Amino acid sequence: MKIGLIGRGAIARYVEEKLKAEGHPVTAYLLRPQRVDEMRAAHCTQTGDGPAFVSSVADLPADLDRVVDCAGHHALHEYGTAILRAGFDLTTVSLGALADPALEEDLRHAAIEGGAALSLASGAIGALDALRSARIGELKSVRYVGRKPPEGWRGSPAEDQLDLAALTDTPATHFAGTARGAARAYPKNANVAAAVALAGIGFDRTEAELIADPTATANIHEIHAEGTFGQLEFRISGKPLPGNPRSSALAAMSVVDTILQSASPIRF
Numbered sequence: 001m002k003i004g005l006i007g008r009g010a011i012a013r014y015v016e017e018k019l020k021a022e023g024h025p026v027t028a029y030l031l032r033p034q035r036v037d038e039m040r041a042a043h044c045t046q047t048g049d050g051p052a053f054v055s056s057v058a059d060l061p062a063d064l065d066r067v068v069d070c071a072g073h074h075a076l077h078e079y080g081t082a083i084l085r086a087g088f089d090l091t092t093v094s095l096g097a098l099a100d101p102a103l104e105e106d107l108r109h110a111a112i113e114g115g116a117a118l119s120l121a122s123g124a125i126g127a128l129d130a131l132r133s134a135r136i137g138e139l140k141s142v143r144y145v146g147r148k149p150p151e152g153w154r155g156s157p158a159e160d161q162l163d164l165a166a167l168t169d170t171p172a173t174h175f176a177g178t179a180r181g182a183a184r185a186y187p188k189n190a191n192v193a194a195a196v197a198l199a200g201i202g203f204d205r206t207e208a209e210l211i212a213d214p215t216a217t218a219n220i221h222e223i224h225a226e227g228t229f230g231q232l233e234f235r236i237s238g239k240p241l242p243g244n245p246r247s248s249a250l251a252a253m254s255v256v257d258t259i260l261q262s263a264s265p266i267r268f
C-alpha cells in the first residue's frame, strides 16, 4: 500500500512507524505550508526519492492507495471533501468533526462523487461493534463517560470551568450533555463520544459526561447501553501516547488496524 498521512503529530508518528514495520511506508505527507519546507529539508534525499511533502490535496501523488487523517477536526474540514472527491479512500480518527451535520453531508456526497469511502477508526474506545449490532434491534439508551487526569484536559474548555492544577483529590465534571455538544466543544478530547454516537443512537440521543479526575492514572472511557439486545457495560483504561497526554495509545493503534484491515482479504 502507498499511504498519505495528514499531519505529523503524536498519532501520525506512531502510525508512520508501525506501517513502515508492516511494509507500507508513508509515501506522502499533507502538512501546513510552513511545515513542508522544514520536512523537505530534514527528509528529502539528494536523489529526490524520499516521501512527498505537500500542502494541498491537488499536489498529492496520484498513486496513493489511501489517505489517513491524524490531524484533527480542522484538517478534516479543510481537506476531507477534496480528498474523497479526488477518488482517494480516506481513514480518519477525527470522528468528532462529523458532529457538524454540514460537514458530514459534504463528506458523504464527496465520497459518492469520487467513488471513494471514508472509514472511521474506532479510536481510544472499544465495543463499537456491539453497539452497531445492537442498534439493528432497538437501542434504548447510550451513555458515555470520559475520565482523564487533569493534564489530559489541558487546552480544552475544562480550563474555563476548573483550575486543573488545583484538582488534587476530588474528580470534577466539566461537561454533561449530548455527544454532539461534547464532540463540538472538545475537538481534541471527545472524539470517543462521537464514535459511541456514530456506532449507536446518534449524536443527539447519546448522553456524554466528561470528568477531570486527579485520582485517574489513565484515560478511562466507559459505555453504558441498554436495548432489546440486553445490557452493555464497557470500560477501558488506556495509556496515553508518548508525546501527547490527551491522546490514548489505542487511538493510534486503531488507525493502523483500520488501514491494515482495508487491505486484508479476510476482514473484521
Ligand SMILES: NC(=O)C1=CN([C@@H]2O[C@H](COP(=O)(O)OP(=O)(O)OC[C@H]3O[C@@H](n4cnc5c(N)ncnc54)[C@H](OP(=O)(O)O)[C@@H]3O)[C@@H](O)[C@H]2O)C=CC1
Residues within 6 Å of the ligand: 006, 007, 008, 009, 010, 011, 012, 030, 031, 032, 035, 070, 071, 072, 073, 074, 075, 078, 093, 094, 095, 121, 122, 123, 124, 125, 187, 188, 189, 191, 192, 195, 243, 244, 246, 247, 248, 251
Ligand atoms: N478518535 C479518538 O479516539 C481520538 C482522536 N483524536 C484526534 O486526533 C487528533 C490528533 O491527535 P494527536 O496526534 O495526538 O495530536 P497532536 O497535537 O500531537 O498532532 C496534531 C497534528 O496535526 C497537524 N495539523 C493540525 N491541523 C492541521 C491542518 N489543518 N493541516 C495539516 N496538519 C494539521 C498538526 O500540525 P502542526 O504541528 O503544524 O500544528 C500536528 O502535526 C486530535 O486532535 C483529535 O481530534 C485524538 C485522540 C483520540
Ligand SMILES: O=C([O-])CC(=O)C(=O)O
Residues within 6 Å of the ligand: 124, 187, 188, 189, 190, 191, 192, 193, 219, 238, 246, 247, 248, 249, 251
Ligand atoms: O485519546 C483519548 O483517550 C480520547 C480522546 O482524546 C478523544 O476522544 O478525542
